Amino acid sequence: MPGKVVLYYFNGRGKMESIRWLLTVAEVEFDEVILTTREQYKKLLSDGALMFQQLPLVEIDGMKLIQTKAILNYIAEKYNLHGKDLKDRVMINMYSEGLNDLMEMMMLLPFTAAADLKSKLDTIQSKAKERYLPVFEKVLSGPVYLVGGKLSIADVQLVECSLMLEEKFPDILSGFPNIKAFQGRMTQIPAISRFLQPGSKRKPQSGEIYAKTVMEVFNVKPPWP
Numbered sequence: 001m002p003g004k005v006v007l008y009y010f011n012g013r014g015k016m017e018s019i020r021w022l023l024t025v026a027e028v029e030f031d032e033v034i035l036t037t038r039e040q041y042k043k044l045l046s047d048g049a050l051m052f053q054q055l056p057l058v059e060i061d062g063m064k065l066i067q068t069k070a071i072l073n074y075i076a077e078k079y080n081l082h083g084k085d086l087k088d089r090v091m092i093n094m095y096s097e098g099l100n101d102l103m104e105m106m107m108l109l110p111f112t113a114a115a116d117l118k119s120k121l122d123t124i125q126s127k128a129k130e131r132y133l134p135v136f137e138k139v140l141s142g143p144v145y146l147v148g149g150k151l152s153i154a155d156v157q158l159v160e161c162s163l164m165l166e167e168k169f170p171d172i173l174s175g176f177p178n179i180k181a182f183q184g185r186m187t188q189i190p191a192i193s194r195f196l197q198p199g200s201k202r203k204p205q206s207g208e209i210y211a212k213t214v215m216e217v218f219n220v221k222p223p224w225p
Helices: 014-025 038-046 070-079 087-106 114-139 151-168 177-186 188-197 210-217
Strands: 007-008 030-034 055-060 063-065
Touching: 007 014, 007 087, 007 177, 014 070, 014 087, 014 188, 038 087, 038 210, 055 070, 070 087, 070 151, 087 114, 087 151, 114 151, 151 177
Parallel strands: 007 030
Antiparallel strands: 007 055, 055 063
16 A cells, blocks of 8 residues: 655745645645755665656655656546546646746745846736736636636645735735635635644745755755856
8 A cells, every 4th residue: 555645855835835735635644855965865866766857756656756747737637636527627737837837937036136036026926917817817707616617736726826926915916806715715625724824734935045955955056146
């Protein structure tokens, strides 16, 4: 019988956070191995655990999975969070890809030089308000969920993304009442409500310590002088 799911990543959000969210909504217990040294990373490499020498790594069902999208899709399929048919899945995937694009911009903020931070934040805010949020505001003008009348990975990622945006731009949803109402409904789901409480496995906003650890583990220089 397969053991508990194990996540290998840094002590921060990054690309693993959406995986934590999805497992939480699926009510799957998981353990975490927090990487803090290059030696831990090199051990994973020598063990053959990292197909493309990349993280995150998830041990699940006797497999060692990498590549974030592949991991998310596997979990979504396994726990019935990926729609009822092929047409549902392609819509879910399109919404998820858009949300990933937006969240990845925020993931890079800890690695941004202080002099460039305001410009990066302004770009994220404008793209969120002009390109991404209007799509979801329109879709949620009637339905409870984004696709097929049932909870999916796209819904989970939308609530994750909306909360991340509000951390940086507290009033950003003021012009998007449907998304705000959706967020309110989603945060009432018991598993999500627990995940948002202090002491859960949800990670805080990543900062300087997180960025420094990532660069040390991967042996790369910071992208600023």
